[in-house]
Amino acid sequence: MHGALVFLWENPLLLIGQIFFLLLWARQLKLLDPFPAILRYGWWISIAFLLVNPLMGQNGVTFLWKGPIIPVIGRMDLTLEELGYAVMAMLRLICLLLLSVMYQRGVDHDRFMLLFTKVAPKFVLTSLLAIRMVPFLSKELQRIQEINQLRGLRPAAQSIRAKLIYQMNVFRPLLLSAMEGSWQTAEALYARGFGSGPRSIYKQEHMNAQERVSLFLLLLFFTFIVAARVNGFGDFAFYPRVTWSDPLGDGLFLLILSVLWTLSAYGLTRRSEH
């Protein structure tokens, strides 16, 4: 829900409120400790956007700086509105990154996949096989490296060429081993009657009543928020001039949103506490 809401508004107050709520929620669930490395790379592109987009944009009327006119591109200038819009874009990105980290650290991937066993059995089977392959491949890699070491092949060789040759000596057996492993898996699937008819047994993850109610409420709240947006709540325009028609009303709207978000979050996090 939060991921979709990020794109529903451009109001900095609502975005800051959303970030604040997500931070508190993530902190309560201990999802931000240690601080995620994911924030490392996106910043360069974001900062470039923050600097260049306002400079080359032709929107806004409150000029902070007027520069030269460049053929094709137009006038280089900086307006308050463009700067505000770029900051809003950064807030939006922070929100998305926070959500990503929370999802990554808060969701049990195996259990998540098992929710879909009935509707998409082939995809779930493929996915679970792939998940199972990860520890298998890491063990195989360790085994191959140990064998190489016993045979006198070492990665500590000085030249880059020697190191690359060593990597080839690791990669090929790993690929062969992985493929052979997949073949054995396929044989095991065949021996268990895969593909001979519809599956009779599914290991399914069931949602409990409280989670169902919470998800229903989430959907209800989302519909309410969309309806509120359509009726003008949270309206904020950057262009041609920064216009915020009802700061007080939006403050109250944020308060209501916080209550709704807290209610749905409370219902969905109860299971992990038991």
Add this chain to the structure above:
Amino acid sequence: MNAALILVVALLIVFVVLFFLFEKSKIDEKAIAIIATLGALAAVGRILFAALPNVKPTTFLVMASGYVFGMRAGFFVGVLAAFFSNFYLGQGPWTLWQMIAWGLSGVFAALLRRMMEKNDSDQPMLAGRKKRWIFIGSCTVWGFFYGWIMNLWHFLAYGTYMTWGGFLAVYAASFSFDLAHALGNFAFASLFATITVKTLQRYHRKLRVSRWTPKEESS
């Protein structure tokens, strides 16, 4: 409504349709196991090289899979690689774009094979310097294509008032990352293309050998 959100919804619909087709297809257990294995291998490759920005064997492995096993396998290996590596590296709206970008690289490699290799031929693939260099070149170019597809998402996510300057800024800022990706692909493909494709082709041949069943004999 935001253009990025519309595109994400459109991509979600495309994926739902593709997954529905995948569920309804008569794919056998061997193909499923191979797709899962190659997807996991490509995902692990991405995680192992996470410290080096954009230098990853994933694109090369997805393209090699598509080249040998065809369009469907290539696409799903790319989809799985993005999906599973992001369990470790971070899921987000960008996952869908990575899935489509890597999926398309697999599809492209499958099309490349159709153009370069004879159909149903048991001849070794990528035999000859020309074919090998075309494959290596394609892997290198896809380093840029992948980055450009991802940049599009990054750019659209900023909102409605996008300028050509902003567009250029996003693409210019990512150039070094895209170049690193392309050079990485070049290195991986130059070193491993022949042996990878040879190994995968061996299993592709095994895949094409069907099991004998009494039903087939009677028909």
